[in-house]
Amino acid sequence: MQPLHHIISTREYSREMLDEILDMAEKLEPIARGEKTTKIMDGKLLALLFFEPSTRTRMSFETAMLRLGGQIINMGSVEASSIAKGESLADTIRVVSRYADAVVLRHPREGAALMASEFSSSPIINGGDGAGHHPTQTLLDLYTIRRESRLDHLNIALAGDLKYGRTVHSLCYALSRYGAQINLVSPRELELPKRIVDDLKARDIKVHIAHSMEDVIEEVDVLYMTRIQKERFPDPAEFNRVSNSMRITEELIEGCKPNLKIMHPLPRVNEISPAVDKTEHAAYFKQAFYGVPVRMAILCKVLGVDL
Amino acid sequence: MQPLHHIISTREYSREMLDEILDMAEKLEPIARGEKTTKIMDGKLLALLFFEPSTRTRMSFETAMLRLGGQIINMGSVEASSIAKGESLADTIRVVSRYADAVVLRHPREGAALMASEFSSSPIINGGDGAGHHPTQTLLDLYTIRRESRLDHLNIALAGDLKYGRTVHSLCYALSRYGAQINLVSPRELELPKRIVDDLKARDIKVHIAHSMEDVIEEVDVLYMTRIQKERFPDPAEFNRVSNSMRITEELIEGCKPNLKIMHPLPRVNEISPAVDKTEHAAYFKQAFYGVPVRMAILCKVLGVDL
Amino acid sequence: MQPLHHIISTREYSREMLDEILDMAEKLEPIARGEKTTKIMDGKLLALLFFEPSTRTRMSFETAMLRLGGQIINMGSVEASSIAKGESLADTIRVVSRYADAVVLRHPREGAALMASEFSSSPIINGGDGAGHHPTQTLLDLYTIRRESRLDHLNIALAGDLKYGRTVHSLCYALSRYGAQINLVSPRELELPKRIVDDLKARDIKVHIAHSMEDVIEEVDVLYMTRIQKERFPDPAEFNRVSNSMRITEELIEGCKPNLKIMHPLPRVNEISPAVDKTEHAAYFKQAFYGVPVRMAILCKVLGVDL
Structure with a gap:
């Protein structure tokens, strides 16, 4: 070695x-x-x-x-x-x-x-x-996907703050080594930077840009959630509207794949309802352990x- | 096990x-x-x-x-x-x-x-x-009493803030398993809550309520002192009067049993005079070690x- | 032992x-x-x-x-x-x-x-x-001198704040056991206290008092630099003048002995120019390791x- x-x-x-x-x-x-x-x-x-x-x-x-x-x-x-x-x-x-x-x-x-x-x-x-x-975060994210879902032919949604979140940026590049389909779900203000989208496409990654969790929840194997920070929004009302629309609840995941795994780099504030914790879909505490x-x-x- | x-x-x-x-x-x-x-x-x-x-x-x-x-x-x-x-x-x-x-x-x-x-x-x-x-504190208190004095037929005084001090509350219940006589010495404002006194009596524990250290100092095997916090008293003068009357000094312990052991969960502020530290009665530093x-x-x- | x-x-x-x-x-x-x-x-x-x-x-x-x-x-x-x-x-x-x-x-x-x-x-x-x-600092200073230069017949300059720096005071006494020549370089306001100078002379140590680095830099085996604290000077302009005059730069060490070793207890702020770090003279990071x-x-x- x-x-x-x-x-x-x-x-x-x-x-x-x-x-x-x-x-x-x-x-x-x-x-x-x-x-x-x-x-x-x-x-x-x-x-x-x-x-x-x-x-x-x-x-x-x-x-x-x-x-x-x-x-x-x-x-x-x-x-x-x-x-x-x-x-x-x-x-x-x-x-x-x-x-x-x-x-x-x-x-x-x-x-x-x-x-x-x-x-x-x-x-x-x-x-x-x-x-x-944050390379060790990227590696533990990959490891969690491999252990709890699959790295080959993965269909993943990355959700939340895709503009500033270094975690999702690095994960995108790592996933591109495995040929995943990547769904990007964010408010319009917090979309993944265009240069990263272009990089992914140049690597033959299927990229789907969405603005609603409902659009992607039924198809994906993994839903990777990240926190949206209040400081990104000049208007608190706008932040509240956006963060509520991006929340993972029991209702949201009703029609999901039986093997859907939900990940989050933690700490979460209220991006994921505590009711989701008890479901088989919750992989975020295992992720922390990994x-x-x-x-x-x-x-x-x-x-x-x-x- | x-x-x-x-x-x-x-x-x-x-x-x-x-x-x-x-x-x-x-x-x-x-x-x-x-x-x-x-x-x-x-x-x-x-x-x-x-x-x-x-x-x-x-x-x-x-x-x-x-x-x-x-x-x-x-x-x-x-x-x-x-x-x-x-x-x-x-x-x-x-x-x-x-x-x-x-x-x-x-x-x-x-x-x-x-x-x-x-x-x-x-x-x-x-x-x-x-x-x-604070269960490990209670256990180390019991251990100190067993090592430095005795748990059976113990005559103990608990002194200081008996109203809010969780340490003495838990110790009372633990001592009740061994049939001790418990003397409660506190200012009237900081007496042991009545429900605990009742619990102790229901367990056949002899409880003696006192308001002066002098009343009990000659009889007890162990004197367990706790800190009285200034914040408990609206009037600073009243706090000073009370905390001075509850202080352990060389004079106070003059007529005590030769084997009296003094305990304190620490940190102490001025509940115990430094002059007492050098006597055979001081068990509070051993207690911390236990x-x-x-x-x-x-x-x-x-x-x-x-x- | x-x-x-x-x-x-x-x-x-x-x-x-x-x-x-x-x-x-x-x-x-x-x-x-x-x-x-x-x-x-x-x-x-x-x-x-x-x-x-x-x-x-x-x-x-x-x-x-x-x-x-x-x-x-x-x-x-x-x-x-x-x-x-x-x-x-x-x-x-x-x-x-x-x-x-x-x-x-x-x-x-x-x-x-x-x-x-x-x-x-x-x-x-x-x-x-x-x-x-700070005895372990003194011992590691001595050790550094022995490992990087020599303790016998040492010619050393102590520079910077010699008045308040406990590090140099203790080092002076320790060096006096080995018969060094000690050059003291400081602003007039921060000279080594007279009682220490007298103690050193009483121990047959050659003491040379200087106020400019240039006066000693060509002769010494070791230059021990210490930080001058802004708080020692009522007038900020005076501090700036003094601290600039006491700075170790590449120019200053141009005529030095080939084996000159520069020491500093760290942290340094700007007493030593970063350009000096790469020279063979810089011993301050080794000193920290020692x-x-x-x-x-x-x-x-x-x-x-x-x-």
Whole structure:
């Protein structure tokens, strides 16, 4: 196995590379579930540098590393660190990357992970860089689709904020490696940027643009929901109208395929009615869990640990 | 040994169940002291979700889990997590309980731990839910009494804020399993709620209500002190009068039994004079330490680990 | 090996004691780099009590303890702990020192570590106490000089804020054990206190007081730079003039010795031009890393663990 030096974006990953990571994640699932234990990361140290709040990404990386037998050091919040004294990100990276064997970086600034990789003595894993990339989210989304539905001949709807949501942008490119049909459901104000639609079409992906959930709900295998943020709308009334029309309720999914799986990167606010949680369609909590085996696979790749 | 699925409250625990946990804690004390090492929790992961500040409860759970050979993931402060984005407690629990083998939850809202247990994929341990319960505190209080004094035929004074203090409420019920004589010493404004007094009497517990420490200090084996909060009193002068009258000083304990043990759940502010710290009567720092073996026992019960 | 009970200050350490710690650090370097693994701290627990923000000191202690096979408990920020409820430092220490095998304390108040050692059940390691001491910084500074330059017949310049910088004060005393020539370069307002200059001279150290970097740059083996804080100057224009004159640039080091090593305790703001980072003279990031093997050595001394 060839180690990946840094994990900045999955944009250029081939289908073979994606499959290799998903295969590793599947092998690691029993360890992620605590059904098997291992020490393959014994003596390895992972540093967490989160310049923004996070629960799922941070805690699932911690879970992944600890269940593999490794250890964690955590910068903690920006307020608890020397960053408050005016240290540059480059200097922080230079120091912390000398302590640990790999560094997970979350930062509000687009491009921060790529920049960090230039100053780092150990591999950087991008844990989300603002409007930029969040490669481990994309990989866990793919993994969830493979585990709960299917990656080949997939018919998927991406719904919600398709304009600003980095999660759906990256997922589109990854799905394009598998030839999916992609339905884009959003308010007109929040459509997927035209350059991404063009990129998908150039890759022979069938793209269907819709503005109502009802238009697509009966056909799709997977419905990937994302949050619409109030701040995107100058008029609160307009936000309310739009967010209500994009909500997933029991009524909406009445005519859906029996195997429909609903996904969401979480946290949700009210995009999905709690009544949906108890149905077989709800895959969003499993999706959050799948972050653990997928991040385990990423850690193994980055640290050059064979399974 | 039968694992306990969740630890929400000790209210309904039988004497046998209490004794079993205290016996386990006693066996685990050498490990808690670092005199012996073990790996019985190897491969196990404990999640800490503290929605309120805590030093003792959180750090003693960490100590307990790590000294047993397990590992920890910690949500950190609410500000550092996705909670700030408006995620519900139910969703946070659903996600985090899939990462870890057990979850310690501290939350300001009464009933939060019980509610959480309905959404959790792994056992919930209540680390204090506002005015509700704090079962591991009750167990460590019982353990301290057993180790430093005696549980049978105990004569105990509970002093301070008996109205709002959840610690003393839970301790009363637990002590009632052992037939203690309970002296209640508080300002009139902060007496133990009548329904609890009635419950105790219905369990054949001798209850003595007093308003002055001097009335009881010569008779008791254990004096359990709690903090009186300034916010309870509309008039600061009244607070000062009351809190001075409830203070434990060297003079107060002059005529006490030679084996009197003084307890306090900490943090203390000025309920106990520092001059008392050096006497053989001070048991409050040992009490804080006993949180470690008791929480070890709880973790073993909850995770189904045999000693 | 005789364990050191507490590590409060290196002020009184003999050359033999300093050498012993530096020798241990050198042996531990492969473990610090992750090239070798060990479990010599298996079953040991280190508590971190940081009452002030810190990145390097805290994370390098964590790295040191974890790479030695030990474990960590961390109080977290003051806001996340019971300190907010008004607990005294003495009580916090009494409790936490019963959980762990050793305690690292950082506190803004001078003398806090010494005071804490009086109430602690386990060894206290001073992680910086305000204007007081920061012994592990002094030891890693010495270690860096030994590894990157030389301790015997050293010609060193200490530059920047020599009046308030506790780092340079402690380093002066430590260097005096090795007979260095010390050049002091600062603005007139921030000269080294006269009592320290007198102490150094009494120890037969050659002291040269200068006010310009150009005066010393060609002669020295090591240039130790520290940050000048804006708050020290009533007049911002005066601060700007001074801090510009004390800056290390590529031009400044043009005529320097080929083996000149530049050190800085970090974080730097703009005392050192980024252009200097790429030169062979820059030792400040290595210096930050050397905190790991040096703190490993300290932990071994304090916990009585033989190599």
